[in-house]
Amino acid sequence: MSLKRNFTFTFIDNFVSFLVFLVSSMVISRLLTPDELGILAVAVSSIVLITMFKNFGYTTYLIREPLLDDTKKSAVFTLSIITSTALFLILFALAEFIGSAYGNQKITDIVYIISISIITSPFHIVATGLIERKEKFKNLAIINIASETLFFISVMLLIYLDFGIFAIAISNVLKSFMQIILMMWTIWDDFVFKISLKKYKPILSFGMKMSFMSSLSRIQELLIPLIIGKYFGLNFAAFYDKGKSLPKIILHVLLPALGTAAFPHYTKKVRNNEPLNDTILSHMQQGLLVFWPSLLAICLISPNLIYYMFGVQWGHSVPVASLLALASMFTIPVIFIRMGLVASGHENLALKFIVANKITLVLGVTLAFDYGINGVAFAILLAEVITLILSFAIIKKLDITAYNYVSYLSKPFIIAILSNIPFFILSIFWQHEIVEDIYVVFIAVVSFILIWTLLLFYLSPTYKSILLNLHAAVKKVF
Template sequence: MPSIRRSLVLSFAQKYTTLLISLPTIMVLSRLLTPAQVGVYSVAVAFVNIVQMLRDFGTSEYLVQVRELDDATARSAFTVTFVIAWALGVALFLCSPLIASFFNEEGLRLVLEVMSINFFLLPFGSTINALLMRSMQFGIRYRIATTAQLAQSAVTLTLAWLGYGYMSPAWGSVAGMVVNVLGCLSWGRDYRIRGVGLAHWRPVASFGVQKTFGSIVNRVGMSAPDFIIGRMLGFAEAGLFSRGNGLVRMFRENIIGAIGSVAFSAFSQRHRDDERPGDLFLKSITFVTCISWPFFAFSALMAFPVMRIMFGDQWDATVPILQFLAIAGLINTSLSHNSELLTATGRIGVATTRITVLQSVRVAAMIAAAFYSLNAVAAVQVPVALFGFVYTANALVRYSGITWRDLFRALAPTIPVTIATMIIPALVYLLDTPSGDNLWSPLLGSMAGAAFGWLLGIWLAKHPVWFELRDFLSVRLNARLGRA
């Protein structure tokens, strides 16, 4: 089985490659679609994302964390996934007119009908992906994800350029799913499921009920801004919030997500081997915050030049949104992968309860804020994130054998690193304030200063990332000298 370091490298390679493909796609698409068109697609995606939480009934996570896995268990998981995914595809197609009527937007029906196709394709790839993750075969997952993203971006941009509007990303998602399934069946052929069966459906269902409920609640909470803003403030405002949240979401998916897939596999493996996954969790948050805290602090400070350069002046209203969401993102990433730890160690009920409480508070706060303004919806994310940190830390202390002192020791090394990272960008902002006619100079200067400050910070603070980076460079240098 590949090592955790190798798996992380491959997982990051997958996410960064996806980022390199998707970022230019988003930038071009933002100039081809209006905020209202983006809003229609965003609301449709919010509904699809909720339905997707039901699609495999938690079978993927079950296959990764189960102690003993045999062919009968894998067949049971595939069969459950197939039945549920196809039923959901039919339901989404039939309900799309009702959803469109509720929002008084016919475009929602068209987008949802097209995206329902993905549910009929998904079962043929999701189970193989789960088995690849359990075996930590992230090299194969990298090839699959990259080709799928290329196909999705190519179709999306081509159709948008031809004037298909919000239907462009919808058909692009279908193209990506087709390529994903073909990649799983080809490159993951050793992990194909041979036949169907329900011999072990009971343990699959027991795990799936709790996991699916938690996933639905979490997805509703994450998608709540699109629903609430789209309904109470309008689709243009929903598009603005979605674009302002884009950088935060991109980091969550391409950094936190890259680590999360490996972390869940590693936590599960350690639990199966009767080791202490909590120690690995503490190490992971030390490494994650060394990246996330400086990133979000920088994003909050330089939000204006970042958004203007990436998306143009029609999206200037997203600047305060990004600033509030970046602060919330800094807090939210402080205890990343806590759900993976709880689930991997058999505490699926605790993980589900935590998600339910946090997202209920988040939705209630956003509804109240939406009566005031779009910026209020963004601002309320900060106190919600603070509440989530305290609540999650308390759950970890109670159920994972981790103490408050352990958490403080894991997070403390990143504090001086973040401060060191932000000193030069703050000075650049004060001395060369960004404006409509002055974007690149302060942004590039602050980026260079942040990079220098980060390296200086991890060295002075003797952060664990410094030792990993030093060892990596030492190995590469010795290898080059050896070849010479």
Template sequence: MREVQMLRNIKSGMFWTFLGTFTQTVLQVILLVVMSRILTPQDFGIANLSLAIIAFLSIFSLMGIGPAVIQKQDLTNIQIKIAFFLSITFGLIIVTVLYFGSNLISSFFNTNELQNVIKILTISVIIQSIIVVPESLLNRKLKFKYLATVQIFSYIGYFLFSIIFAMILGNYWAIVISYIMQNVIKFFFIIPKVQMDFKVPLVIRESRELLKFGIGISISRIFNQVALQGDNFVVGKMLGSTSLGNYSRAYQLISMPITIVNTAMDKVMFPILSKEQTNDKLLKQFFIKMLTINVIISLCIIAFLLNLTDIFVLIVLGNQWDTAIIAIKILSLSILFRGGYKISDTILKSKGKVYVHANLQFFYATSVITFTVIGSRWGIQGVSWGVFLSILLNFIIVTSVCMKYLKVKINSLFKGNLKLISLFLFCELLFIITKSKIVFVNSSITSEFLLFIAVFGGFFYYCYWILIKNIKEINIIKVGDK
């Protein structure tokens, strides 16, 4: 009975979370098409830099409280009250730092516009501090359907506000205001759903238990944000806001497809696997199967981005974004490894190995900053190669550590995946050779797309068949076996 219930939770959670993330991604693509024709690369650069700064410093306000609430096996009402109190307290501290430090931040990046933008964005930091515990409780209770609804409606609000304010204001403020409104919508969906007792007892022992895990998560997230946003900071500081606008659009495009899978997996599997954190056999089976699924999905996405980027950018972004094409092709190569290390991250967090994870994230952050600074000498293409190398190294190291904890042999990972990778490389080589030998008579865009389908059609069908097979095998994993 326990096995059946867990599988139901996984299926239901994956479906609703996937639906929410997929809907958001579709809206992101549409919004990207519209906004890229209204705003300039410089507008996107200013908005993305300010949001990256807020995302980084928000880690200190949240202090890993949310994941601690989800991961703790025996959570008491007192701990919930303390978690809420701590999240509000840390949030107010970070808001104060951001508000009064905005001038220093804008001076560091040589972007005067950042000062007022960061001050306004502190509103979103306060909102996130309030909703983090209620949202985590909904995750803990596996309320994935409701959370997916919140995700969809909040992003619909962001979508509509972005277009409206872009047409009215015509600058980066459209993105900033819409981001705040997205958080406001989430607030009004989540707070009424969870009853919170605001009387906070001062219990040091309970606080220490939450913070022990929470601080470990925070350290991991700090380094992870340095890794995720470090390239933006480097481009913004060394290449300027216009280059950052081009680079951030390229990174967003390659992130969208794999985010659908990664977000669904992390949001669903983390709370569920946390309940089975001592069941190494179960974790091992999921680890192997999810890595195979990641290889299948990633190779299909890479095939599209690597070969049809020119067409995609022209249709989606327009002519003014053609400098992002090479960056997209380079960054697309990292999709396979990015998805892979995310799976290992989820396993390590579910087992409570937050300080091991923090050490790994420190290395990842260091490599991103180092390689992107070196690569910035060659513009956004050099930065893209720096990010690719960092993600590759992080994948190798994090996956190796996860394999050690789960006692997974390396041949278990290569089994079946080598055939997929070999077939992909064969199709890619065939497409490149065929494309170079053919002179297109009619529309080069249509002809190139048809050639792509002709060469990769069999590969996509094979991937679909293997994907269905692995999903069915996940459904028969025995939860009770240890």
């Protein structure tokens, strides 16, 4: 299956999931208070922090391993059972402590509920790896869309039945179970249920590196809401989480689509001894042509987005959304470089690179903590800027020159600035305040989309081809 086809199905998957998430988030933000959503943010961050080693790099191993036989599949499944069981027991034992640390029993109850899905995670982990290895992205898209739809229906029904914040926790468990059932149906013939630890040492060695790398990558996302909730209050944890959700919406749609589709493609090129440098730069540029304009738009009109999507009570989230949108712009090129390092066998270097980023982040957050959630968001932005600068020191491992790196970054930067001219004007005249006239916002959004589309059409051959194909499809229908 071609990379373009992989990306198309993964994009559809993430786009539909994004729509479901967006609608449910808008509804939930109006039905539940910041304090209630703060409880959920703290509980979920605690769960993910404790269980971040759950995958242990098993999915990546199944995708990357050149000679994957039944013995290795069996070893991965067995190791996954051991890891998930141990983490489930730890989480179950710590649930009361987590709730008491914040003085809220509801946090404990949510931890108990969501921890149920950890027991079945070995099936999810192995099935995901096998499906992505075989590049069955169409099947994966159907599975995820069906699961997200179930989640939305379940949340709405349970909130209507007065389950409150527990509606989201229960719905997450139901979604997880449905994913596993559909995944096992898809990959049943390739799944090995045998319990065995033969050939486990290389898997464990690789898994330790990958899980440490993955946990470091996510540590800020998990720890910061917990710290904010403890020292500033659960409502501020919710404000931070809601501000983070705006740039995350864009990343949730496209970044997983690019990463999921591209990583198996990179590993295949490495197995065939083909160079990766031009491929990585090309994919990075194509991604940034979409990411940078949209993230810069979020930065410029975050007050209006927060107001119209979630309500005026979420005003504290506005600076966080703007700062984290800018931070995400600097993060994305680094993700492509790191993905290339892992695919080409330089995971040790990728790990050192992540460690350097987190040391910078910890120092920044420590110094900025007295300035509240806005100071924390600014520290994250500063850390990501420094990390992008540091990435110039490691690109030579992928045979990428600094000149090529900068040249591939320049076109997305120009398109991001030019396409956001309507929002720059909006920000200047309203001084980053809420524009209550919805028609003015609508005109600015339409202008942004038109300018962005025209720039992509004339400056990017890839997106020009996509737009022409889309035009032909629409013309054929009508």
